[in-house]
Amino acid sequence: MSAKDVLMRYATPLTTWLFLISLVSGIALFLGVGNQYFREMHEILSMFLIVPFGLHVWRNWRTLLSYFRRSAMWVSTVVCLVAAGAFAYEGAGASAGGNPRMAAFGALNNASMTALAALARTDEATVTARLKTIGVDVTSAEDTVASLAKASGRDSFDLLGAALTSASPVGQPAP
Structure with a gap:
């Protein structure tokens, strides 16, 4: 069996x-449920969907063309292009306000240890100790x-979680 045969055989099932995975993860993201589980899955597997979709269209090209003879396809x-255009237009105008979560994350991501300490209602030494417990070396109270x-190769969300919560990692004393 050739590579083309294998690809054509699996185009429709893939x-x-x-x-379906994109559908379920998209609904979850829309509803704000389990974003940490679904965002990356949705984005990456939707990219993988392009290849089998292209193969599916190629395999069923004649049938697809026959749909264009009917008004339902047009x-x-x-309808779909107008809806997509409306969302794109709305999104282009939304840059002034933007997503408040992303604005808050941007502010937190650029916050110094001094600012994080104030948000956590503690002192800089405590925030620094919390970060050190997860292996992040803080050299200055003005480190963001x-x-x-970037320096530790860790995710900003991990650092914020450690800096802003009083819970210590399992087996470690609270700072």
């Missing part, structure tokens, strides 16, 4: 399952979360 095309994340 399209089906990757679409009406659907126009972004610079520490």
Whole structure:
């Protein structure tokens, strides 16, 4: 069996399952449920969906073309393009306000240890100790979360979680 035969045999099943995964993860993201589980899955597997979708279209090209002889395909095309355009237009105008969560994260990501200590209602030494318990070396009270994340190779969310919570990692005393 050739590589082309294998690809053609699996185009429709892969399209089906990757679409269903994209559907479920997209609904979860829309509802704000389990973003930490679904965001990366949704983005990356949706990229993988492109290949089997392309193969599926190639395999079923004649059938697809026959749909364009019917008004339902043209009406659907126009409705979908208008809806996509409306969302794109709305998104282009939303840059002034933006997503408040991303604005808050941006502010936290650029916050110094002094600012984080104030947010956590503690002192700089405590925030620094919390970060040290997860292996992040703080050299100055003016170090930012972004610079520490980059220097330590860790995710900013991990650092913020450690800096702002009073819970200690399992088996370690509270600072």
